[in-house]
Every structure is written in structure tokens, then in C-alpha cells.
Amino acid sequence: MPKTAPDPLRDGRLLSQAIKAxxxxxxxxxxxxxxxxxxxxxxxxxxxxxxxxxxxxxxxRFCAVTQSDPFALLGALMIGSPAFARRTAENKLMTILMIGLKDYDAAMGDRILDQDPRTLIAAVEGMFARLRRDADERDAQTRRWLEAGERDLNARRPRPGR
Incomplete structure (x- = not known):
């Protein structure tokens, strides 16, 4: 697959959209x-x-001022998703990943050279699958809690004719 040079116009547009968002x-x-x-x-x-x-x-400097994630802005350029920078501006997903990667690099050193790409892919896919499952479960728990609370409130509410 031929390598293409980064397109500064495309990168500028993506960065612009992310910064504005x-x-x-x-x-x-x-x-x-x-x-x-x-x-x-x-x-x-x-x-x-x-x-x-x-x-x-x-x-x-922009990220320091807005208390957002500079690695998310760079990641948004890399994956072509300005929305990613906005979505992760506050939870610092990319900073967390970069810290984990820094720690992993320090712990593994040159042993990283020997790691099979299939193992790395499986580990990354597994991590993101778990994050999706946890988010889905939290969403379901939140929905169940709200539904139960609404039923309880409605059961306590006076009905016409009482």
C-alpha cells in the first residue's frame, strides 16, 4: 500500500472543526x-x-486554556474525526491512553520488538470491547433506576377522585 503524505489542508480543516467544537x-x-x-x-x-x-x-496552549485533551486533538486528526476531540475533551481518554502507553514502554523496553501484532490487536480490541460493555451496562442500570423511580413516584401521586 503506497504511503501518502499528510494533507495539510485536510489536517487544518479537521483541526479547525475540532477546536471550534x-x-x-x-x-x-x-x-x-x-x-x-x-x-x-x-x-x-x-x-x-x-x-x-x-x-x-x-x-x-489551547488545551490548557480550555482544560481539554491535547492528545485527543491530535488523535482526531489521525482518525479523521473532529467529534472525537469534543467527545473526549473532558474525560481525557487520549491522555489516559498515552500515559498507559508511556508506562508500558518503560516496563517493556525492547521486549516490545518481540510482541506479535495479533496479540496487540487482541489486547486493544478486548480493552475497547470491555469499555463498550461497561458503558452499555451503566446505561441499562441508569434506565432501570429511572424507570423504577418513576413508577414509585407515580404510585405515590394522588389520583383524581381520591
């Missing part, structure tokens, strides 16, 4: 973010519009 999620104006990043509004507008190549320093 996070800024809106946080309820901030472009002017607010620019001031907190200690940069001119016009410079920030160029950054947010994705007019230049992705700038790691700006990404980290």
Missing part, C-alpha cells in the same frame, strides 16, 4: 480563548481556522 462546548468566544492563550485575536482566528499547519505549541 471544544471552544463551543466550553462556552468560550474566540476572543476569550485568544486572550487566555496570550495571543492576538487575528492570530488565534488563523489557528482556529486551520490556515496553517497544526502547531503543537498552540494545540497545547
Amino acid at each position: 471544544i471552544r463551543r462546548l466550553k462556552g468560550l468566544s474566540a476572543r476569550d480563548v485568544a486572550a487566555r492563550m496570550n495571543m492576538g485575536v487575528r492570530t488565534y482566528q488563523h489557528f482556529e481556522a486551520g490556515r496553517n499547519k497544526p502547531n503543537l505549541e498552540y494545540i497545547h
Whole structure:
């Protein structure tokens, strides 16, 4: 499969969409973010519009200001999903994965060279399958709790004609 060079225009558009989504999620104006990043509004507008190549320093400054995940912004570019950056802005999924990866690298060292890709794929798929199952179970538990609570409240409510 031929390798293609990154498309800076595509990356800029994806980054722009992700940054705007996070800024809106946080309820901030472009002017607010620019001031907190200690940069001119016009410079920030160029950054947010994705007019230049992705700038790691700006990404980290933006994420510090918005208390979001810089690794999620970079991950959003890599997987082509600006929504991913917004979805993981607060739970720090990508930062958590990067910390785990850093610890794994430190513990394994060169033994990583000997690991079979099938084992790595199975481990990653297993981790995400478990996260999906846990989320589904929590959703089901929440739904059951709400339904039971609503039934109880309705049973206690006076009915017309009592």
C-alpha cells in the first residue's frame, strides 16, 4: 500500500472543526480563548481556522486554556474525526491512553520488538470491547433506576377522585 503524505489542508480543516467544537462546548468566544492563550485575536482566528499547519505549541496552549485533551486533538486528526476531540475533551481518554502507553514502554523496553501484532490487536480490541460493555451496562442500570423511580413516584401521586 503506497504511503501518502499528510494533507495539510485536510489536517487544518479537521483541526479547525475540532477546536471550534471544544471552544463551543466550553462556552468560550474566540476572543476569550485568544486572550487566555496570550495571543492576538487575528492570530488565534488563523489557528482556529486551520490556515496553517497544526502547531503543537498552540494545540497545547489551547488545551490548557480550555482544560481539554491535547492528545485527543491530535488523535482526531489521525482518525479523521473532529467529534472525537469534543467527545473526549473532558474525560481525557487520549491522555489516559498515552500515559498507559508511556508506562508500558518503560516496563517493556525492547521486549516490545518481540510482541506479535495479533496479540496487540487482541489486547486493544478486548480493552475497547470491555469499555463498550461497561458503558452499555451503566446505561441499562441508569434506565432501570429511572424507570423504577418513576413508577414509585407515580404510585405515590394522588389520583383524581381520591
